[in-house]
Amino acid sequence: MKLSDKIYVAGHRGLVGSAIVRLLRTRGFSDLITRVHSELDLRDQSVVRNFFAQEKPDIVVLAAARVGGIKANSDAPVEFLIENVEVQNNAISAAHESGVRKLVFLGSSCIYPKLARQPIPESALLTGPLEPTNEAYAIAKIAGIKLCQAFAQEYGTNFISVMPTNLYGPGDNFDLETSHVLAALLRKAHEAKVTRQRELVVWGTGEPRREFLQVDDFASAVLFLLENYDSPEIINVGCGEDISIRCLAELIGEIVGFEGDLSWDRSKPDGTPRKLLDVSKIEKLGWKATIPLRNGIAQTYDWFLKHRARQLANI
Numbered sequence: 001m002k003l004s005d006k007i008y009v010a011g012h013r014g015l016v017g018s019a020i021v022r023l024l025r026t027r028g029f030s031d032l033i034t035r036v037h038s039e040l041d042l043r044d045q046s047v048v049r050n051f052f053a054q055e056k057p058d059i060v061v062l063a064a065a066r067v068g069g070i071k072a073n074s075d076a077p078v079e080f081l082i083e084n085v086e087v088q089n090n091a092i093s094a095a096h097e098s099g100v101r102k103l104v105f106l107g108s109s110c111i112y113p114k115l116a117r118q119p120i121p122e123s124a125l126l127t128g129p130l131e132p133t134n135e136a137y138a139i140a141k142i143a144g145i146k147l148c149q150a151f152a153q154e155y156g157t158n159f160i161s162v163m164p165t166n167l168y169g170p171g172d173n174f175d176l177e178t179s180h181v182l183a184a185l186l187r188k189a190h191e192a193k194v195t196r197q198r199e200l201v202v203w204g205t206g207e208p209r210r211e212f213l214q215v216d217d218f219a220s221a222v223l224f225l226l227e228n229y230d231s232p233e234i235i236n237v238g239c240g241e242d243i244s245i246r247c248l249a250e251l252i253g254e255i256v257g258f259e260g261d262l263s264w265d266r267s268k269p270d271g272t273p274r275k276l277l278d279v280s281k282i283e284k285l286g287w288k289a290t291i292p293l294r295n296g297i298a299q300t301y302d303w304f305l306k307h308r309a310r311q312l313a314n315i
């Protein structure tokens, strides 16, 4: 990659897209293209085609997607399926038509079977039934992977698919209805502390295990793969360690300074029992996560205090 490459980051306002833009700027990439939703609706095929034909980016990072935690996914499967398939079909085919040199499609660890062997190797894709709470999203992401692979097979394009584990960090979504667990518990622990509540309500049983990767680590993996990986075979990105939701809630309580008790809302689903990615493939290529979970959570809490706490308290 050259510093003068024209790079389109789709979804630059999201958790992942904003981290990728931050990193590319820091590394000296100066020709970045971004568009907010009102300027470019990625669900609109003709608008997307015109945009790509006009801008002709060299590189595309497709970080635009409808995303959300376990509740949002179970509540809105139609939107998760339709919008994600529309956005990725439009962007991937327009990237091909306009001659994009390399595209990175972002998948998710939920593409793997609910009961996949742990840690989950890339070869587990399509070897068993999916977790029902995020099946619609997973099916959309699997369609995106297959589309990138089909373009590679039929037209020789260099479109790669990267599977991140659960991500968190500055820029996360702290809306309790749609967020993922880490951001939700940070906000709940903070609000419980400042309003002197005695209990912090955590969904499910606390037994499921998840792997968490700080988003700046993920952005560095994306750049590493842009520079070092040219295969249509999917590749996992994670930190290689997981933690139970119970331990995560305790750790967050400690970092935030919440001194009350945890209580369990067992009416909420646990989702998949365990989701730990096998990251040996990317580690063999020479990339490894660097931000320990405790530091990443502390830094995300600082970001939350500076950018979200007051604003959310006013709602």
Ligand code: GDP
Pocket: 068, 069, 070, 071, 110, 134, 166, 178, 179, 180, 181, 182, 184, 185, 201, 202, 203, 204, 208, 210, 245, 268, 269, 270, 271, 272
């Ligand atoms: P998942 O990884 O796709 O299951 O998505 P989430 O990050 O939303 O949820 C992970 C796990 O954390 C699930 O077992 C949830 O039930 C649990 N969890 C506990 N408390 C919360 C919460 O307040 N919000 C969310 N989103 N999940 C929670």
